[in-house]
Amino acid sequence: MTSLVLALTWTIRAAIQLAAVALAGLAVYAAAFGVFDVTRFTAITVGLATTIGFLMLSLGESSTLDVGTAEPPRPVPADLPRMALHLALATFSAWALWDWADVMLRQEAFFIRIAPMQFALGWAAIAAIGYLVLRFFGPVMLLVYVAAAVFILLPGDWGGAGVSWTRVANNLWFSTDGVFGRPVEVVSRVVLIFIVFGAVLQASGAGDVLLRMAFAATGRFAGGPAHAAILGSSFFGTLSGSPIANVVSTGVFTIPIIKRAGFTPRFAGAVEAAASTGGQIMPPVMGVVAFLMADVTGIPYLHIITAALIPAILYYLSLFVVVYIEARRLGIEPTRAADLPRITGIDWLRSLAFWVPLGVIIYVLMTGRTAQNAGFYALASALVLCLAFFPGFRDPRRWWSALAEAGRTSALLMIIVAAIGFVIGVINMSGIGLRFAEGVLALADTSLIMALLLVMGACLIMGMGVPTGAAYLLIAIVLGPALQRLGVPLIAAHLFVVYFGVLSVVTPPVALAAFAAAPIAGAKPMETGVEALRLAVAGFVIPFLFVFHHDLLLIVPGFSLAGLAWALALFVVATWMLATALGGWEGRRLALPERLARGAAGLVAIHPDPRLSLPALAATAALVALNARGLRRLALDPTPTRQGGETR
Template identity: 40%
Template sequence: MDQSKQKDIETKQLLAKYDREFATRVKLKKAHWVIIVIGVALTIFHLYTAYRGVYPSQIQGPIHLGTALALIFLLYPAKKDWVHRPGVPWYDVLLALLGVFTNYYIVFNYERIVTKAIILGFNTMDLIVATLGIILLLEATRRAVGLPIVIVASLFLLYGLYGQNIPIISHKGFTWDQLSTEMFFKTNAIFGIPIQVSSQYIYLFLFFGVLLVKTDIGKFFNDLAFALTGRFTGGTAKAAVSASALQGMVTGSSVANTVGSGSFTIPMMKRAGFKPEFAAAAEASASTGGQIMPPIMGAAAFIMAEYTGVPYSEIIVIAIIPALLYFSGVFFGVHFEAKKRGILGVSKKELPSIKGILKKIDLILPLVVIVGMLLSGRTPTYAALWAIGTAFVISLFRKETRMSFMKTIETFAEGAKTALPVIAACGTAGIVVGIVTVTGLGGKIAGGIIELSQNNFFLILFFTMLAAILLGMGLPTTANYVVTASMAAPAILTAFPDIPVIAVHMFVFYFGIVADITPPVCLAAYAGAGIAGGNPMRSGVKAFQLAIAAFIIPYIFVAQPKLLLQDGATFMTVAPIFITAMLGMGAISAALMGYLSKNTNIVERILLIVAGVLLVYPNTWYAIGGLALVIGVYVFQRFFKKENEAVQA
């Protein structure tokens, strides 16, 4: 077995260990070709509807979800430990067929369901199909995403059935007949906004990311990052951060990005002198930030566009400054750690040639197309379709990027496989949204948060943050955003209606993402530690320190929406806030890493943290005070403090 294949196997094993989404069957036998045919068909369906126009939601959604359920039951075993068992058992084939039947039942009975059934009521067969469809969706989600989201959705279903008996948040109550048909046949639950967005936009962007990886266009980003930053202090870690930011623009998965980029960058960081835990943390924090990096961001950003009414083309512009602040914070942390340990850059001869990279600059054209079309007002569907076509054409011009016929077929099938966990999560999150809608739970939760916080601005934000992080420890980002946007975000908007809607939704979005690097459940950091051979929990704590900006920035842009280019923001009003926030990130990073111009003691760390908070708070006099503190600590270290003998741990 050659080295590249062995590395690919090890990568897949690591992904399966830390992320349920990648725990698929290894020995499919004859089912392999069945899965390829279904996967290719699903991708062609989405490309076709992107070109010709999507079907009504109760046709597009069931085809999207039903085909995905078939693939999930064929690919994902009932138990994670069974991935190495040969073939697909008969009962999973049966479940795959039932998944198709229950969803396509809506397609073939579309006219009756959307007209007569809604007015005259559903028949016995409808009730059987709805019940079976919900059960199959929950089981498929358990296999492809994990148990926590299924538990959450099940609790909401129980609330829908028995909520009339619960004090404070009671509702009128529903029978199972009412609830099951409401969840499965209407457009405000399983086939609501999450699955509609998944079928129209998310699938195409995920396929676009797969295409870039399969054609090795993605490797261009790695080479570019190393060429630009590799020669500076701590160059390997800075290059890893830059590469993950660039890769994250087109992948949008914390764990997958950590393992994909980390298998290359983490060993390099270790060889340069970084500790295993820090190498894992640097990769994990940068990879997690990929979901907030325009132009593609994570899947939840597309749903945000539907929830807020803000076009996706505007969201990618709004997200630029927060993303820059986030990655600046990680970059500062890496820099101070490298200075503290005396880790220099990589020699020029070991880095990719800038001249060689410029010869391949056309490889960035697919991203130029996608950004250009979005900013020109084209729909995300249209932009993704053109970007996919551009990437495919560009790949034909070089031997190393050109795909054979079989590789093209595999890429189409891989696009479907990559989308399966997102599709399942969107469908199950739709159950939560449906229950919140029909029971009025969202308003009750919002009222409870306001009452608990006594209408205090920062307490409401804090409780919302906790909800997003706690949910994010068990739910994928997309489902987490859907739940918190339905339940917690309204509390902020109810108490403080002057805050722009997009600022509140970005707040929720950010904290759902950083759960991947928040101890004790920090899957991206655990995956990085698996590559680095470091302690998982220490890696998680380090990642938390490096990504501290993500825990501060959302508070800033809610308090000062100009950072999101809201409230009549201009260059003159945004620039000072951005600069002081950047300096604040640097001060806090220096404190957490224990180094400014020399190693810091506890007093200096406290002063730097205070300075950082003052700098990021949108107030001119606070910022001046924070800057004075930073300058004071720096001058003291530079001119009055002797260098410590030993490097602190």
């Protein structure tokens, strides 16, 4: 029995590797030459993704053996029933997708009648996707998925849409409006090539070079290792489709160094989680969400990354501020010059493997080519440079490993966007999206701030446990129109949704990025999540800031430099007040009443009504002056007391 299980395990692992590489190769082909046939391409892409998912589940959690190596299969618990179940589900999934493609291709030629058994098959396939969602993305996303299915079928007298099960199967399975709708099309055609691109850079060693350069650039500041983690994670976070993947890949290097500098384990994990999360809002790639937004809104990609640039920079500046305050509070000194990594000419040369492809992306898009073309040319340039500058990457096994990792990541993304497609199909078919938007407006009673708070809460809940791109697609369809009806510009409304969809991964109780960082840091997950939320607090302010002060987005009609300067000044004030309030330190320990006053003043300062913002700004000035007076008293006191390791 043991030999049978080992042989079957090795075979399944090999199949996972082959299917993952095939999926990555399909993404490269589509980006280079286009989609050969929409129906066949969609069926193959989704089929490979679901097959990879079921095969991974058949092996439980240990499914990472590289077939290209000589390493023998590792023993696994004998669990033939589990393997048999998931192999059967993989076979069923392939059959269902074959039937779907057959029906869709025959419908292109002439009208056909779909049999009730095929409708039942479609519902069974929808249920199988729900099972994959549960196993890979947790009960929260499954609840959304099941709620959509129940609502569309529930009779109108019971509060549902009352649509027949055959019509739902016809519209949301045997069509291109549901499971195989726009999300699947855009992600498979545009997004997957950038996942391959990021995997190649990571496998080549370009990430290590960027981290070394980040440490060299920031080591002279108090808390330098934490600053370096922020800088390095921002580079790779913009390419990664997942903050969690970025935490795991870069955190194993950055988190131990942050701890050695003197920061607590939970703070070290929180820094990596907050920085990796911010990569999803950092141009030019924005974790591929920029391309999705361009498709959904019709706004040119270059306009989107222009609008997103200043808010993203402000987010990372706020992280630097919080780290600086924490370092000063703990008395952490800058890294000694002798301990800083030396950046050589070869390091600068190797860094071109990152910078040149980013330039290629922007250049190709400026010439009017498609986003997938830009991704292909960026990948081609990265491959050439990585092969030239990183000798270890010339080993074909490294190429295979990079493609396999990209394929596995792509498979999970395709699974969730198929589920999101079903939910969006239900929204469009039932009209509930419009009713939800009207409900938000009614609850807000035409108050923009109340509507923004309601949308923020919905985004944080609906984005829990879902990749950024998929979360954006789900949330934007439902909540974007509500903000636009309150007069929020289109780009501001969609960026608002993106920000809070992204921030859901550092917001307890489902702070997945922080929970991924906690084991690496040796900290408790929930404590790391709370700390990450504190670090990312400016991310909760920035969306309100650019909704109230549109000049921050640069491309909104009526832009003025004076308005931009005013928005930036408000951000500096709000960020400093909130950072010092949450950190409890500004050269000295701050008492609780002073911290509360700072937090309130920082939040109110960004309000668009000057009757509120101006008094708040006056209050911030008074609080800063009060603190300066306290610092002068401490300087004159020859016998300062110490409490808890901190000077009072």
